[in-house]
Amino acid sequence: MSMKQISFVLLVVAAAILTGCVVTSVHPFYTAKDLVFEPALVGNWIKEGKDADGEVWKFEKGRESTYRFTLIESRKATVMEVHAFKLQGQLFLDLFSLERDYQIIPAHFLLKVSQLTPVLRMAELNDEWLKKLLSKDPSAIQHTSVATGDQPDDRRTVLTTGTAELQKFILQHLTTEDAWNDFELKREGTASHTR
Numbered sequence: 005m006s007m008k009q010i011s012f013v014l015l016v017v018a019a020a021i022l023t024g025c026v027v028t029s030v031h032p033f034y035t036a037k038d039l040v041f042e043p044a045l046v047g048n049w050i051k052e053g054k055d056a057d058g059e060v061w062k063f064e065k066g067r068e069s070t071y072r073f074t075l076i077e078s079r080k081a082t083v084m085e086v087h088a089f090k091l092q093g094q095l096f097l098d099l100f101s102l103e104r105d106y107q108i109i110p111a112h113f114l115l116k117v118s119q120l121t122p123v124l125r126m127a128e129l130n131d132e133w134l135k136k137l138l139s140k141d142p143s144a145i146q147h148t149s150v151a152t153g154d155q156p157d158d159r160r161t162v163l164t165t166g167t168a169e170l171q172k173f174i175l176q177h178l179t180t181e182d183a184w185n186d187f188e189l190k191r192e193g194t195a196s197h198t199r
Contacts, residue, residue: 095116146163
């Protein structure tokens with residue numbers, strides 16, 4: 005396997021951090037003025053449920069206002085850099101692969117954080133919702149579609165617009181029905197959370 009193929013596999017693995025198909029961006033979702041640091045995020049978080057695969061989400065204090073994020077699964081670990089930021093008071097996380105290959109554009113992943121304690125509640129942009137929106141209105145946000153498999157439907161959306169337009173789009177759809185897929189993690193060592 006060539007270095008290019010290895011790097012591509014690593015990026016695909018990083019994309020698998022989130023459930024299902026993921027929406028990515030070639031540009032960050034934040035600017036320097038938006039950055040915050042949330043100490044409550046630091047620690048190990050457990051994903052529960054039948055699809056959890058023994059996942060541990062480990063957030064450590066990184067350099068300056070970043071976090072070092074390690075997704076630990078049963079057979080592999082993926083390391084990413086995370087920036088926490090706020091837009092109109094809403095907390096978000098921008099995840100970015102630490103694997104570098106100058107022949108492949110690294111991707112930014114977005115998570116919306118709705119709760120930090122006692123459980124970590126987050127949401128990712130719903131790829132299916134976004135595909136439907138863009139099929140009705142292709143100019144809703146600058147994007148491209150990338151093949152992820154052999155089938156015509158095996159595609160994911162990559163946002164290609166700049167940070168300002170990304171933020172405008174995110175805020176426009178902050179409460180749009182079906183725009184976000186919610187999930188939660190519990191802090192390692194705490195009792196299971198029940199709703």
